[in-house]
Amino acid sequence: MIRIENLHKSFDGHAVLKGVDLKIPKGEVVALIGGSGSGKSVLIKHVAGLLTPDSGRVIVDGKDIAVLKGKERVALRSRLGFLFQGGALFDSMTVYENVAFPLKEKLRLSEKRIEVRVLEELENVGLSGSEHKFPSQISGGMAKRAALARALVTDPEIMLFDEPTTGLDPVTGLNIIRLIDACRKRLHFTGIIVTHAVPRAFAIVDKVVMLHEGRVKLQGRPKDFMGSVDPLVQAFVGHSLEGSEDRPGGSEGS
Template identity: 50%
Template sequence: MIKIADLHRSFGGQTVLRGVSLSVADKELIAIIGESGGGKSVLLRHLIGLLKPDRGTVQVEGEDITTLTGRKLDRIREKFGVVFQGGALFDSFTVYDNIAFPLKEKTKLPKQEIHERVEEALEDVGLKGMESKYPAEISGGMKKRVALARALITEPKIVLFDEPTTGLDPIMLHAIHKLITDTHRKYGFTGVMISHDIPEIFHVADRIAFLYRGVIELVGTPREIRTSSDPVVRQFIRGSLRGPIEIV
């Protein structure tokens, strides 16, 4: 479904990605873990063409999106749903309008059908009754759920999650993870998720990729990552202060 090959990206002389290569299979939910500021969000933004690489390719269903622009790129983007780190909800819209927005703008569905789908999505994320609230009036956890509902409303083939649980309490974190696995099962999308939630992420993702110093250090099933003998991976998943990862 997605194939990243030898992706390089620098910002003003600082190299963030040094040759990332990763394949994501159809309907797979893969989590990318790694240090803060290590380039995970930068990598995710390349998958939808929000950033262009210095070198390398990103193939989505066999088409290299790094060379696409305009309508051709938009055609690929229509396959995606994105849950941004802070939710990226439109603050002048209500919860209902935020979720309905992609359907109103991208489809010609009748009002009644849009209404039904938004209500269903709200029920899926447990936010029934919150339709008329504005993003400023709801909690961080609710915002993430609204963002998830908005990302899924068009039933995209691929969903990108940029740290969907950052800043949430443990209960809400579990609730969001459960929501992601439930919706993944229900809609059958291909998912790429950036996360810091160790060990919780091992119960959510099919595979884990560890990004370290601009390259994918290790990819494997949660079990393979957990039992890895790689000292960098071991230090990261244990959260140890001692090891090859230097704390800046």
């Protein structure tokens, strides 16, 4: 579903991606890990079509996303959902209006059908009854749930998550990871989760890919990473474990 070939990207002469190669089969969800500045967010923004490669290609379902124009580009991007790191909700819109936004932008649906889909998705993420509130009136965890509902309301085939637990307390972060897992099982999307949430995210993904200095350092199953003897992997995973106050299967919170 997603194929990245020798991808390079620089900003102001600073190379961020230095030849990334990656394949993600349909239905597979990958955790993308690595230190700050390793290129994780830049990589998924290329998959979303928000950035254009300096060289190399990003192939999504057989199509080079960088060269698509007009209706073809719109059609491909309509099959994709993106959960931004900060949620990126519109402050001037209610939760309902935020979730309805992509339906009104991408699809020709009646107001009644939009209402049904929005309320259905809000129920799926545990936000029934919050549809008339504004982002400033809800907690950080609720805002992430609302942003997730907005990303999922069009039933995307591909989901990209940029640090979905950043800024959340450990219990709320764990609940967001569990919610993503439940949504994945319901929609069967192909996905990439950029995350520092080790081992939380490892419990719900098929594969882990580690970026280091703009290249793929290592990729494999979650258990391979947890048992890796590579010093760099050990340092990253060990640090993440030390900073994690929760574990998969921990207590449920609001």
